[in-house]
Amino acid sequence: MNAPAGLDLAAIPERIQAEVQRAIMRSIKGVEYFSTSGPTLGSTPKDVLLSRGTMNLLHYRPMSDEIYRVPVLIVMATTNRGYILDLVPGQSFIEFLLKRGYDVYMLDWTAPRPEEKSLRMEDYVLDFIPDCVRRVQADSGEQDVSVIGYCFGGVLSLLYGSIFSDGPMKNLICFTTPIDFREMKLFANFSDRRYFDVDRLVDSVGNVPPEMILSSFEMLRPASRTVSQIQLWENIWNDEFVKSYRMFDRWATDTLPLAGEYFRTITKDLMWDNKLFNDSMSVGGRAAKLENIKVPILHAVAEHDHIVPYDAAKHLIARIGSEDKEEVMLKGGHVSLVAGANAVKRLWPKLDSWLGKRST
């Protein structure tokens, strides 16, 4: 009997041996996986400058002998923890910025408590962010502040920047920030106003539970969780794969609840009425028009973003009033754009070259 064309018979015993070895390693590493915790995340040295309920302002200790004049404030998305930007040494965006000479602050969120269900969009945009900016100014001794917003942190930064257009924001960087919420098609369908009674939900549960937020993210790619577990089992012999899997899995499932009133506004103003895109958004009675933003802006979007599809983000740069504005599309997904091995090579150097010359 002849071997099929292209089949290397001599390589088969070697391949079988490798697979048997991997099978043994899987059993050993599988036991190890369940008996150990994952890598420590978010360990870059920092100080808490301000803590008010769900809001925390962190200052990371400089790692450079000389720093840029303008400090950087990162505004994290309200649904997730900020340690995605500070995974482990060598894969930490924060550490990268510190080593490149930036003075870094982060507005990070903890789970809003039941009594914080009444927090409104106004609290986030007109109180939390301005309060943090004031603290950054006081702590750094500088008037100018660059703002980086990730995902919905980008939306909050846009609202802040469009209302406080006279400063002190000097530069704005948005990562995967949606403005046209009609184009987030599945989220739009999940929250279809004909069937989704947001008032009933918020009035009955107060804060929107993290399980609900997590489910809605997972429903965007329902098979992916199962497949990633199969891939984990296949690669459990590979320490680097397992480390990476644990970091991202822990972060992805560590979803935060959303304050009820804030969620009500997001649903009604953004998901239903698409007010940011339609230029009719206001926060606390103050108009938030994107054209009011005149500072330099960089918008980084991901080619394969399934959470914020490009169609939902692509109009941002055109709507901004700035003359110095740029959109950059990079390979990767919603998370791999900002964190992990690919971000180290793609987004971070791009951001550094853009922001460095605007930070003096």
Place this chain on the structure above:
Amino acid sequence: MTDKINDPVAVWQKMIGEMEKNFNAFATRAMESPEFSQAMNRAGGIAAGAQKQFGELMEKYLVSMNLPSREQMTGIAERLQVIEGQIGEIKSMLGQMSAASGRSPAGAAPRPPRTKKPPPEGGVQK
């Protein structure tokens, strides 16, 4: 190197990848329908109502057992957090006062000067 076409592991991985893509695409099409939204939100509404009722029932049970409820525990946690926040603010104020007087606070490294310039175009970052 074994040809990927004849490598059963590579074939298996490719098949899993394709299955994932196809299932996700199929599910996305199904979830874009108004019928899906209606069914999902009906189920979600029932779950939210049940969760609220269960929470109220649990609260009564804990009171009868003379145990603190989650709300009371979060109240204590909140007070602790406020205290932690105030300590953080005091530390921050002390740091600012020390910086203003030209001394660095005990244990804190002095802040580097804000004199950094970007590397020249095409230059290598130190």
